[in-house]
Amino acid sequence: xxxxxxxxxxxxxxxxxxxxxxxxxxxxxxxxxxxxxxxxxxxxxxxxxxxxxxxxxxxxxxxxxxxxxxxxxxxxxxxxxxxxxxxxxxx
Numbered sequence: 526x527x528x529x530x531x532x533x534x535x536x537x538x539x540x541x542x543x544x545x546x547x548x549x550x551x552x553x554x555x556x557x558x559x560x561x562x563x564x565x566x567x568x569x570x571x572x573x574x575x576x577x578x579x580x581x582x583x584x585x586x587x588x589x590x591x592x593x594x595x596x597x598x599x600x601x602x603x604x605x606x607x608x609x610x611x612x613x614x615x616x
Contacts, residue, residue: 545600562587570594575607 537544547553549570555561562578573592578585590609597603 541600549603564592570597570603575609577609 539547551564551566551573555564555575560577560579562576564573564575566573571594575590575592577588577590580586588609590607592605592607595604595606
């Protein structure tokens with residue numbers, strides 16, 4: 526099983542309310558990541574499904590993800606976990 530952990534602490538020029546509004550706008554965040562094909566909100570700030578899709582030459586990759594918010598501190602931090610199955614096929 527492949528696992529990755531990411532942790533970032535960037536400095537931004539907005540209020541905490543402005544930043545929170547942007548960082549919890551799932552559609553907006555999904556637009557920033559080129560491999561995200563679609564995201565569906567199941568329960569706001571709790572559960573989502575997502576599809577990652579990419580293509581390299583004649584190969585394509587697709588991964589269906591279950592995304593769960595594991596820790597939520599409103600206006601301060603959010604931690605998510607995404608689990609899924611990916612596959613590659615020849616086109």
